[in-house]
Amino acid sequence: MALPEKMHAVLLKEDGYSSSGEVSPTLENIGKFLEHAEIDLPRLKPGQVLIRVIMASVNPSDTIFVQGYYGQPRVKGAPAGFEGVGQVVAGKGLYASYLKGKRVSFVAGPNGSGAWAEYAVADASGVIPLRKDVRNEDGAAMIVNPLTASAMVDMVPEGGAFIATGGASQLGKLMAGLARSTGRRLIAVARRDEPLAHLKSLGAAHALNERSESFQADLVAAIKAENPTVMLDAVAGSVSARIFNAMPKDSRWVIYGKLAPELPEIQEPGKLIFMRQHIEGFWLVTWMSRTPFLRKIKTIRAVQARFASGQWKTDISTHVSLRNVMAELPAALAQPDGKVVITYDQG
Numbered sequence: 001m002a003l004p005e006k007m008h009a010v011l012l013k014e015d016g017y018s019s020s021g022e023v024s025p026t027l028e029n030i031g032k033f034l035e036h037a038e039i040d041l042p043r044l045k046p047g048q049v050l051i052r053v054i055m056a057s058v059n060p061s062d063t064i065f066v067q068g069y070y071g072q073p074r075v076k077g078a079p080a081g082f083e084g085v086g087q088v089v090a091g092k093g094l095y096a097s098y099l100k101g102k103r104v105s106f107v108a109g110p111n112g113s114g115a116w117a118e119y120a121v122a123d124a125s126g127v128i129p130l131r132k133d134v135r136n137e138d139g140a141a142m143i144v145n146p147l148t149a150s151a152m153v154d155m156v157p158e159g160g161a162f163i164a165t166g167g168a169s170q171l172g173k174l175m176a177g178l179a180r181s182t183g184r185r186l187i188a189v190a191r192r193d194e195p196l197a198h199l200k201s202l203g204a205a206h207a208l209n210e211r212s213e214s215f216q217a218d219l220v221a222a223i224k225a226e227n228p229t230v231m232l233d234a235v236a237g238s239v240s241a242r243i244f245n246a247m248p249k250d251s252r253w254v255i256y257g258k259l260a261p262e263l264p265e266i267q268e269p270g271k272l273i274f275m276r277q278h279i280e281g282f283w284l285v286t287w288m289s290r291t292p293f294l295r296k297i298k299t300i301r302a303v304q305a306r307f308a309s310g311q312w313k314t315d316i317s318t319h320v321s322l323r324n325v326m327a328e329l330p331a332a333l334a335q336p337d338g339k340v341v342i343t344y345d346q347g
Helices: 060-066 094-098 144-153 170-182 196-202 215-226 238-246 270-274 284-290 293-309 322-333
Strands: 006-012 034-040 048-058 083-091 103-107 119-123 161-164 185-190 206-209 230-233 252-255 278-281 316-321 339-343
Touching (some): 006 322, 034 322, 048 103, 083 094, 144 170, 144 293, 185 196, 185 215, 196 206, 206 215, 238 252
Parallel strands (some): 161 185, 230 252, 316 339
Antiparallel strands (some): 006 034, 083 103
C-alpha cells in the first residue's frame, strides 16, 4: 500500500516550557496549546519505524506536557501524544524493516513526532510487538502506566505494604492488581466514595476517601494495621503531606505526579532527620535508561501477559476521534476515573 504524502495531526502551538499559570487536567483552554492540522508525513532516520496509528492514549503526562510543565521541552508544530498502538508500515534498518506489518505498542520519538497523529515515528528498539490476544485498548496504554506501576511497586519490599494516592486512576487500578498478585498490601487513597469498593475488589487491602470526615482516623488505623513504608504519590499536595506525616520511620515518599494545585508542606522536618524518612521522585524515562536490559524485557513480558490473561484491563471511558480532539477532548477528560483514548478514521 502506497503511503500518503500528508497526514492529520494535533499539533503543539508553543515551544519549550511554561513559566506561569496553573495546569488544567482537562485542558480547558485547549486552543491555547493545540491545533488540528494537515502536515507532511514524517521521514525516518536509521533505526526508526513509521507506524500507522490505530489508537493513542491520553495520559496526565500528556496534558501536563502540552501545557509546558513536563520534564522535556515542547517542539512547536510537532504532534502531541506520548504513546499508542499501531501497525508498522515502514522501517529504516535491519530490525526496523523486520518489524514491518507487526502491531506494536510504542512511545513516539522526541523532537518531532507524537502519537496524536495518523502516523508516528518511533525508535525500533523501543517498540513492543504485541501478542494477538492483547486488545488495542490495552496496547495503546501498554507502556506509560503499566511500566510505571510495575517499576514503582517493585520499590515496596516483598510482603510489605504501601500507600498509593490517585487510587481511582488507571495507574492506581493497575497497582491494586499488582498488590494482590505479588503479595503486597495496598492502602489506596481516592477522592470519592464510588471507586472504593472496586479498588478493594481489584486487590487493595484498604480503600480510603481523602475527602471523608473520617479520613484521618481511617488513615491512622490503616497505617497502624499495615505499617506501610512507601507512598507512591500522584497528587503531591497537602493531603500527601498529611499522609507522609502519619507514616512510620524509614518511610519513602515517592512522587511521580502533581495533580494537586497547592504545594505540599513538610509538617515535621525532624522526621527526615531522626526517623530516616525521605522524599524522592520517579520518572519512567529515568527508569528505562538505568534499568538493565534483561530486567526491562522481563518486566515488559510480564505486563503484556497480565493484559492478555485479563488480569489487567484498561478501563476506557471515552473514545475521541482524532479529527474531533479540539472539540471533544476537554469534556472527555472531565469524566471521573476513566481513560480517554484517541481513535483514527483511516481506510
